[in-house]
Amino acid sequence: MIPDLPLVIYWLVTGMAVLELLAAGAHLPNLYGVFLTLRICTCLAGVVFIAVCVGRPPLFGPFEAAIYIVFVMGVLARVFQKNWGYQTAFVLFNSLGVLIILLLQQGKPMALNEDYFMYGNLWVNLFFNLRLLAAAFLAHGASQYLGHMVEKEQRDLLSTGGRNTLLAGACVYLTSEWAGSLWCLNWFGDSWQWSRGFFKASILFLLIMVVCHLPSFINRNKRIQGISGMLPGLFILWMIFYH
Amino acid sequence: MIQRLGSVTLTFYTLVVLIWLMGAGVFFSTAHGEIFLHMNEVHICDWIMATWEKAPLPVVWFLSLCLGAAILFMNALCCSMGRQWSLAKKSGLFKNWLFFFLHCLFIVVLACHGLILALGEKQSRVHLFPGQDHSFGPYEIQLTDVVFTDDLTILKTPKKRQRALMTRKNIHIHENHALLTLVKNDHTLARQKIRMLSPLRYKSVQVTLVEFVIQGADDRLGVVLNLTDNFLNRFFFLAYAIMILSLAVFTAITWKRPSCTMGKQR
Numbered sequence: 001m002i003p004d005l006p007l008v009i010y011w012l013v014t015g016m017a018v019l020e021l022l023a024a025g026a027h028l029p030n031l032y033g034v035f036l037t038l039r040i041c042t043c044l045a046g047v048v049f050i051a052v053c054v055g056r057p058p059l060f061g062p063f064e065a066a067i068y069i070v071f072v073m074g075v076l077a078r079v080f081q082k083n084w085g086y087q088t089a090f091v092l093f094n095s096l097g098v099l100i101i102l103l104l105q106q107g108k109p110m111a112l113n114e115d116y117f118m119y120g121n122l123w124v125n126l127f128f129n130l131r132l133l134a135a136a137f138l139a140h141g142a143s144q145y146l147g148h149m150v151e152k153e154q155r156d157l158l159s160t161g162g163r164n165t166l167l168a169g170a171c172v173y174l175t176s177e178w179a180g181s182l183w184c185l186n187w188f189g190d191s192w193q194w195s196r197g198f199f200k201a202s203i204l205f206l207l208i209m210v211v212c213h214l215p216s217f218i219n220r221n222k223r224i225q226g227i228s229g230m231l232p233g234l235f236i237l238w239m240i241f242y243h
Numbered sequence: 244m245i246q247r248l249g250s251v252t253l254t255f256y257t258l259v260v261l262i263w264l265m266g267a268g269v270f271f272s273t274a275h276g277e278i279f280l281h282m283n284e285v286h287i288c289d290w291i292m293a294t295w296e297k298a299p300l301p302v303v304w305f306l307s308l309c310l311g312a313a314i315l316f317m318n319a320l321c322c323s324m325g326r327q328w329s330l331a332k333k334s335g336l337f338k339n340w341l342f343f344f345l346h347c348l349f350i351v352v353l354a355c356h357g358l359i360l361a362l363g364e365k366q367s368r369v370h371l372f373p374g375q376d377h378s379f380g381p382y383e384i385q386l387t388d389v390v391f392t393d394d395l396t397i398l399k400t401p402k403k404r405q406r407a408l409m410t411r412k413n414i415h416i417h418e419n420h421a422l423l424t425l426v427k428n429d430h431t432l433a434r435q436k437i438r439m440l441s442p443l444r445y446k447s448v449q450v451t452l453v454e455f456v457i458q459g460a461d462d463r464l465g466v467v468l469n470l471t472d473n474f475l476n477r478f479f480f481l482a483y484a485i486m487i488l489s490l491a492v493f494t495a496i497t498w499k500r501p502s503c504t505m506g507k508q509r
Contacts, residue, residue, distance in 0.1 A: 083500075114407060116409060160499045167490070171490050185449075185480075186442060190365075192359075194268075195283075196268075199272065200265075202261075203266060206261055210259065213251050213258060215252040
């Protein structure tokens, strides 16, 4: 029974995301709110299931990463809406983004990750879990920047929201990297090592820095500003699901 | 000149070039796996010397990366000491001082990254068995005892299959250990049980237990150690942590609320 439960959770969350997107597309804010809440609750059940079954927080892998990222993105969307109001473009892109994340995992093994003796270590847990948390923040920011590109009336509002989320995501991401460095130091004696993982992690940090250091002649172009704001979110999702 | 060196445009282009170089690193580390593995095991100068003859391209890539990082370092330094310092001094605002401080910490962290690579000593994958000792600079490491309470067949399993067997149930990380003594000029500096993820630290010296091994027909149990001596590690972690904290505080105090943005729109 238990091996099938991740698959049931995955399809329930995907179903909610489809309904949420339909409600957002039909401009039904109340119904959208109901499906968003249901999605958050289903994801929460998934996160609790992971924590109870394996005695640790979600770390990586198609099931654990997708459910956790989608859960945090749901919470962030709910908070953003509460404070900043219903933003049509953001809501559409956010729901679409969530659905794409989930559908890209379709066909991959929906199961808990195999256990490893290092998963009892605090720094290992912080490194992997905070990386997923950062992915959720940066993906949420990507939908705000995407909304900022197409929305005309609430353009500055979404750009400001995107900037806030990007900086918060950077803090979470750097904390994850710091914990990862400590893990590396305790495991190999070096605070960092030359590897594919290191290069990809550095690219993500540099992409975040690029968004914060756009020269004025580029920053004036809202489209380039929006695209550069989206890149860290897209890159970290690629890094997590296709590393 | 300083203004040009500290300009945002230079930052932007340097960052873009560094992203391409890091991307090339992903490609090189896949194409030249062995060379990159070796890069982690020896001092970087030795790696350059050894690699130049057989594969010059990764060396050229590495030197370009160093140049890019050096330009970013200079750029951050000029920007902080020029523009941000005067802005903070002129306005006196906490957020501007914090912004300046944040950039200074970034410079320190970037410098530490480079210096950790170039300074210090390192010996990788030193195999030791109980009763043996090993010299490391002025120090001597003596291995007295190795205790592995779990199933020894896990250690005999080929690496690819080993990972699946190394669960929290099968490997008791807190019980398996090696008893080490760190000696200098016949004087015992430290004597400690080291475990995986729990190394011996004495000042800037670190003795790290990478893995347990068995050898020979009599299943002799030993350990693989990485020996490092780098005084910058602690400072690096401290500066890095303060940088993250500063960024968090800066994000919090400059967090833009919807009312401000809406006001601007009106």
